[in-house]
Amino acid sequence: MAARVRPVEDTQVSHQTRQYFALAEERGAPNATLLRILARDPWSLQTFYDAWNRTFYQGKVDHLLKELMRVRMARLRGCAY
Numbered sequence: 001m002a003a004r005v006r007p008v009e010d011t012q013v014s015h016q017t018r019q020y021f022a023l024a025e026e027r028g029a030p031n032a033t034l035l036r037i038l039a040r041d042p043w044s045l046q047t048f049y050d051a052w053n054r055t056f057y058q059g060k061v062d063h064l065l066k067e068l069m070r071v072r073m074a075r076l077r078g079c080a081y
Contacts, residue, residue: 007036017042020049029056029070 010018017039024032030052038045056066074080 005037005040007033008039013039014042017045020045 010021013021020035021032021039024030024035030049035045035049038048057063059066
């Protein structure tokens with residue numbers, strides 16, 4: 001079995017990063033565990049988080065349609081997310 005990357009604990013990250021985690025938990029997206037893994041490399045976390053916010057919470061496509069697309073993609077892949 002392949003090694004798994006452990007998510008970081010709140011005590012290991014900055015206040016700003018903890019805010020990212022909290023907002024993700026509140027919104028339900030992006031996946032907070034993914035953010036906790038990306039937080040092992042702060043640049044990767046910041047890059048992903050900024051891109052997520054620009055495309056998912058801003059942009060030209062209505063937010064409701066984005067939510068429907070996210071659910072549909074998960075169902076097509078058999079993901080219970």
